[in-house]
Amino acid sequence: xxxxxxxxxxxxxxxxxxxxxxxxxxxxxxxxxxxxxxxxxxxxxxxxxxxxxxxxxxxxxxxxxxxxxxxxxxxxxxxxxxxxxxxxxxxxxxxxxxxxxxxxxxxxxxxxxxxxxxxxxxxxxxxxxxxxxxxxxxxxxxxxxxxxxxxxxxxxxxxxxxxxxxxxxxxxxxxxxxxxxxxxxxxxxxxxxxxxxxx
Amino acid sequence: xxxxxxxxxxxxxxxxxxxxxxxxxxxxxxxxxxxxxxxxxxxxxxxxxxxxxxxxxxxxxxxxxxxxxxxxxxxxxxx
Numbered sequence: 001x002x003x004x005x006x007x008x009x010x011x012x013x014x015x016x017x018x019x020x021x022x023x024x025x026x027x028x029x030x031x032x033x034x035x036x037x038x039x040x041x042x043x044x045x046x047x048x049x050x051x052x053x054x055x056x057x058x059x060x061x062x063x064x065x066x067x068x069x070x071x072x073x074x075x076x077x078x079x080x081x082x083x084x085x086x087x088x089x090x091x092x093x094x095x096x097x098x099x100x101x102x103x104x105x106x107x108x109x110x111x112x113x114x115x116x117x118x119x120x121x122x123x124x125x126x127x128x129x130x131x132x133x134x135x136x137x138x139x140x141x142x143x144x145x146x147x148x149x150x151x152x153x154x155x156x157x158x159x160x161x162x163x164x165x166x167x168x169x170x171x172x173x174x175x176x177x178x179x180x181x182x183x184x185x186x187x188x189x190x191x192x193x194x195x196x197x198x199x
Numbered sequence: 200x201x202x203x204x205x206x207x208x209x210x211x212x213x214x215x216x217x218x219x220x221x222x223x224x225x226x227x228x229x230x231x232x233x234x235x236x237x238x239x240x241x242x243x244x245x246x247x248x249x250x251x252x253x254x255x256x257x258x259x260x261x262x263x264x265x266x267x268x269x270x271x272x273x274x275x276x277x278x
Binding site: 049101 | 202203204205207208210211212215217235236238239241242243245246247248249250251252253259262263265266267269270273
């Protein structure tokens with residue numbers, strides 16, 4: 001069903017609106033999860049849908065419906081962060097000291113402490129280790145908000161860097177930095193798990 | 200000739216294929232010769248491949264019901 005028909009049906013009946021909710025909720029969940037973390041994402045999505053319900057009759061289709069619902073979800077999520085006085089941007093972008101992978105290089109630019117050979121090397125082998133997956137999930141939740149957001153939006157939604165920039169209100173170069181640091185943090189934790197068996 | 204530091208600093212651009220062709224070739228030449236950088240890039244790719252399997256826990260159907268109820272409540276408040 002195309003967007004116009006979806007919108008018309010959503011405006012015409014409760015069942016039509018429910019179809020819209022069913023279609024976009026998983027996507028909005030990922031956007032919300034990326035910004036506020038999993039524990040609060042369901043609340044953010046509910047709030048966002050109330051706003052969408054109110055605004056849909058005046059939606060002018062200047063952007064796609066998907067972009068529009070993503071923007072409303074992101075704004076609701078950021079409002080939620082503001083209420084809690086969490087300031088993700090500053091924290092995430094000044095988080096340079098914790099790039100432990102970079103700390104494994106010597107002054108000449110070579111590896112002083114290269115990554116160890118892992119017991120499980122392929123995604124399938126890593127995936128079969130429940131303790132490791134629980135560890136990765138925990139590390140994801142603990143990443144600075146905007147690092148997690150940039151990484152998830154890029155990965156799950158396959159959004160372009162420009163779209164991620166718009167949703168997060170950061171420049172393209174900053175999004176690259178955020179994604180790079182998030183990858184390094186996850187890599188370091190998996191490395192630690194592989195070497196020590198602990199998260 | 201690139202150093203390992205250059206590979207580490209530019210790995211995201213390399214993996215996201217947002218690196219100019221000439222530089223990409225330089226990275227490729229380096230990783231052909233450097234087992235540590237080869238392993239670093241292989242492991243980053245492996246870890247990234249795991250992330251799409253991490254999904255929010257609450258069933259989306261349950262959430263859809265909650266959303267429709269919340270909208271009903273909101274409608275009733277307004278009327």
